[in-house]
Amino acid sequence: MKKHISLKEKIINKLFYTNTVVIDKPGILIHKFYVGFGLFEIKRRMAYFFEDPLVDIHINVEKKLGKKKTEEIFYKIGKDIGVKFISQMFNRKMPKAICFTFFERVLEKFSFLGYSITDIVKFDKKNLHIVLRGKDNIICRKCGIGHIYSGLLSGILSSLLKENIEAKKTKCCFNSDYCEIVIDKNFSKEYFPEKEMYYGETKEYEKTNFPEDVNYTEKFSSFYDLVKFKKAFIDNYGKYYFVNKSIIATDINFPSIIANRLIYFNLKHTVEKSLKSSSERVFLKVMPNFKKQDEKINFLKNFLSALGWGTPFFEKSKKLKCTFIYPPRSKYRFHYFAYSLNGFVNAVYGRDFNLSKIDESNQFKTIVEFE
Numbered sequence: 001m002k003k004h005i006s007l008k009e010k011i012i013n014k015l016f017y018t019n020t021v022v023i024d025k026p027g028i029l030i031h032k033f034y035v036g037f038g039l040f041e042i043k044r045r046m047a048y049f050f051e052d053p054l055v056d057i058h059i060n061v062e063k064k065l066g067k068k069k070t071e072e073i074f075y076k077i078g079k080d081i082g083v084k085f086i087s088q089m090f091n092r093k094m095p096k097a098i099c100f101t102f103f104e105r106v107l108e109k110f111s112f113l114g115y116s117i118t119d120i121v122k123f124d125k126k127n128l129h130i131v132l133r134g135k136d137n138i139i140c141r142k143c144g145i146g147h148i149y150s151g152l153l154s155g156i157l158s159s160l161l162k163e164n165i166e167a168k169k170t171k172c173c174f175n176s177d178y179c180e181i182v183i184d185k186n187f188s189k190e191y192f193p194e195k196e197m198y199y200g201e202t203k204e205y206e207k208t209n210f211p212e213d214v215n216y217t218e219k220f221s222s223f224y225d226l227v228k229f230k231k232a233f234i235d236n237y238g239k240y241y242f243v244n245k246s247i248i249a250t251d252i253n254f255p256s257i258i259a260n261r262l263i264y265f266n267l268k269h270t271v272e273k274s275l276k277s278s279s280e281r282v283f284l285k286v287m288p289n290f291k292k293q294d295e296k297i298n299f300l301k302n303f304l305s306a307l308g309w310g311t312p313f314f315e316k317s318k319k320l321k322c323t324f325i326y327p328p329r330s331k332y333r334f335h336y337f338a339y340s341l342n343g344f345v346n347a348v349y350g351r352d353f354n355l356s357k358i359d360e361s362n363q364f365k366t367i368v369e370f371e
């Protein structure tokens with residue numbers, strides 16, 4: 001069993017041990033880290049998401065398409081994410097030794113965020129054969145489909161080494177003692193992500209996700225505020241919770257790519273419906289029993305800002321208009337956030353709203369409307 005670590009220790013560890021600096025302001029969560037002996041500074045906008053809606057997407061896609069096809073789709077999505085993740089940082093080819101060191105650093109960082117298939121049990125660099133294991137891995141521990149992880153690792157290595165490498169999920173903690181992923185350069189070719197995935201981040205990403213002067217017109221919570229008020233905590237295994245529900249910190253691109261790709265695979269209705277109903281269910285479980293509507297809205301606003309989703313303002317007339325200031329911006333758009341928000345507002349207002357508009361035309365503002 002891992003030693004219990006307090007959040008303070010964890011933040012200190014992040015600052016001094018893993019070389020990651022966490023910027024945690026209301027509405028804005030940024031991780032900065034250094035690679036290549038501090039030569040490159042990498043800055044990523046992050047956000048927290050509930051684990052359960054991500055699990056339910058897997059379950060609902062499986063209901064529609066069956067296990068095999070679902071595993072295939074999530075492997076592809078994982079690979080897209082992995083390729084994109086590395087392309088955002090490096091575009092040129094690096095020596096193999098550096099690639100492998102960097103790969104190990106990425107695994108270390110993932111294990112810090114609650115992904116557990118990160119223990120290297122075999123690392124044959126010469127023949128490129130890697131075996132990874134871990135217990136109680138987020139998402140697949142609840143649905144048994146962890147192909148997004150084998151895809152992710154395949155994408156990361158393919159992008160780092162600039163050659164196609166496939167990975168296989170061979171065991172899952174859902175019905176076994178641990179999850180296992182095997183990576184081998186001799187595995188037959190499964191999937192090549194589109195060229196676009198190999199492009200780096202746009203200038204727009206820098207401009208919109210790391211605003212310089214942030215002015216708040218009212219008081220919002222940061223994630224650390226939730227921890228202070230014991231609304232959020234980290235368990236003995238390094239997993240994060242909001243009240244009693246597990247949450248995951250990820251790069252904002254990850255869930256955005258998941259929604260974007262599922263829409264691309266003609267699963268728009270499934271992903272929208274699944275995220276909406278699952279988010280509503282989970283929000284009803286974490287929201288205290290408030291009597292007044294204002295208290296519920298206030299709770300939602302602070303919850304969203306602490307999760308790094310920007311600072312939200314709600315206007316309700318015939319429609320419900322939600323304006324996020326300094327929201328996460330991804331070229332894969334805001335759908336994942338908007339579908340989830342749909343569930344949260346349904347829980348708060350006790351209504352069945354439908355998403356009618358996502359407007360991202362303003363640089364520092366995203367408007368989402370429900371009818």
Ligand SMILES: [Zn+2]
Nearest residue numbers: 140172173179
């Ligand atoms: Zn698993």
